[in-house]
Amino acid sequence: xxxxxxxxxxxxxxxxxxxxxxxxxxxxxxxxxxxxxxxxxxxxxxxxxxxxxxxxxxxxxxxxxxxxxxxxxxxxxxxxxxxxxxxxxxxxxxxxxxxxxxxxxxxxxxxxxxxxxxxxxxxxxxxxxxxxxxxxxxxxxxxxxxxxxxxxxxxxxxxxxxxxxxxxxxxxxxxxxxxxxxxxxxxxxxxxxxxxxxxxxxxxxxxxxxxxxxxxxxxxxxxxxxxxxxxxxxxxxxxxxxxxxxxxx
Numbered sequence: 276x277x278x279x280x281x282x283x284x285x286x287x288x289x290x291x292x293x294x295x296x297x298x299x300x301x302x303x304x305x306x307x308x309x310x311x312x313x314x315x316x317x318x319x320x321x322x323x324x325x326x327x328x329x330x331x332x333x334x335x336x337x338x339x340x341x342x343x344x345x346x347x348x349x350x351x352x353x354x355x356x357x358x359x360x361x362x363x364x365x366x367x368x369x370x371x372x373x374x375x376x377x378x379x380x381x382x383x384x385x386x387x388x389x390x391x392x393x394x395x396x397x398x399x400x401x402x403x404x405x406x407x408x409x410x411x412x413x414x415x416x417x418x419x420x421x422x423x424x425x426x427x428x429x430x431x432x433x434x435x436x437x438x439x440x441x442x443x444x445x446x447x448x449x450x451x452x453x454x455x456x457x458x459x460x461x462x463x464x465x466x467x468x469x470x471x472x473x474x475x476x477x478x479x480x481x482x483x484x485x486x487x488x489x490x491x492x493x494x495x496x497x498x499x500x501x502x503x504x505x506x507x508x509x510x511x512x513x514x515x516x517x518x519x520x521x522x523x524x
Contacts, residue, residue: 278505280305283354285347287337287394288364290317292463293413296493297361297500302328304501309350311335311343312364337364337390340397347397357401359504362394362412366468369425369478379470380427387431391438399446407450411503412439413496414455416516420524424474432457436514443513452511454503459518460490488521 284301288294290312298310298321307329312318318332333349335342350357366386368379391412402408417425418432436455443453460481469475481489496517503512 277304278507279501281307282358282504283307283309283350283356284359284361284504285350285357285394285398286310286361286363287335287343287346287390288312288362288413289332290314290321293458293461293493293496293500294361294363295321296497297363298330299325300494300497300501301504302330306359307354309333309346309353311346337362337393338385340389340393343390343393344397347401351401356405357398357408359409359411360394360398361500362391362410364390365413365415367425367428368468368470369428369474370469370471371424372426374471376470383427383431387428388434388438391435395438395442399451402451403446403449407508409452409454409504410439410442411454411456411500414439414457414514416457416459416518416522416524418455418457419516422524440513443511447511450508452508454512455514456496456499456503457514457516458491458496459516459522459524461493461496462490463493489519491517491519 284306286294286298289298289310302308302325309331311333313336315334322330322332333346335346337343364386370376412435414435415432417429418436421429439453439455499515499517506512
């Protein structure tokens with residue numbers, strides 16, 4: 276029996292990419308899942324693709340704390356506990372600061388940072404009461420390295436790294452573990468959140484180069500999430516950085 280079997284796992288941002296791949300992996304390893312995202316059709320199709328597994332879905336925008344709370348409430352209603360929360364929703368509309376894209380900046384702050392905080396706020400009282408729990412957030416290599424055109428995106432990911440380390444320090448005595456997963460380039464739909472046409476095409480092209488060692492598959496990240504979850508309660512995997520072999524930054 277794996278250490279994942281029968282764990283109650285809530286996944287935010289589950290409708291595509293890393294969230295979808297992680298949902299599939301954990302479902303097949305016997306986890307009890309409650310998944311959420313904004314696109315109901317994608318969630319419904321994902322649940323239907325996993326017959327004979329314990330999985331429910333709810334529609335939620337991570338920037339809305341009431342909607343995030345409702346997802347966690349659903350998990351409690353169904354299973355009476357939450358063992359793992361995976362904050363995976365994120366956007367990456369990259370552009371130079373000189374373009375002053377205020378709306379994009381706000382969107383990144385709301386989803387990439389407040390989305391993570393909304394998830395933490397929803398599960399923390401439960402996990403403190405349980406005296407156990409595991410909170411995982413998708414960070415990024417951009418949470419460790421800054422590069423041109425991505426100052427605000429990198430800023431949001433540095434913030435997630437700081438918040439998750441603060442969570443670790445504050446809640447370690449409550450037996451609550453925190454993990455950030457920091458991928459490099461992954462072949463997902465994240466490039467569709469880039470509004471600058473030239474930049475979008477460049478990232479889209481990069482994400483198609485898995486065979487050349489320049490991008491990862493979503494399942495590579497799902498494997499890392501599963502590893503972090505499967506470790507004993509006495510082991511806290513704080514950070515996993517995963518790059519395509521030939522990635523520069």
